[in-house]
Amino acid sequence: MVRWLAGQQDAIHWLNEHPAEAKKAFNAALVELTTRDMAAEVLDEAWSRLAFTSELLPDAFAKLAKDAAALGYLPSHDVSGIFAAGLVEEAGGDPAR
Numbered sequence: 001m002v003r004w005l006a007g008q009q010d011a012i013h014w015l016n017e018h019p020a021e022a023k024k025a026f027n028a029a030l031v032e033l034t035t036r037d038m039a040a041e042v043l044d045e046a047w048s049r050l051a052f053t054s055e056l057l058p059d060a061f062a063k064l065a066k067d068a069a070a071l072g073y074l075p076s077h078d079v080s081g082i083f084a085a086g087l088v089e090e091a092g093g094d095p096a097r
Contacts, residue, residue: 001084005091008054015052023047058083 015022023044027037038046062079069077 001087002091005054005087009091012052012054019047056083 027043031037058079061082062077065074065079066077068074
């Protein structure tokens with residue numbers, strides 16, 4: 001798990017340090033999946049609203065699970081025990097990175 005999280009930290013760091021390349025890679029993947037790309041101005045606007053981080057937000061996740069359960073997407077909204085505190089730091093990352 002720690003090695004996987006370290007890889008995630010590296011990916012997050014790359015996304016934040018290379019936004020132009022990341023948007024290009026995203027658009028290429030979108031074309032593969034849908035046969036259409038996203039207009040540069042739309043992608044730029046959308047990208048400006050994204051935040052790539054490994055920061056854990058247990059309260060937000062609990063609300064997401066509760067909403068998903070209420071809509072029938074999950075059998076339960078119980079997320080107790082899903083977050084293991086300290087793993088991100090153990091993987092060598094800063095959760096806000």
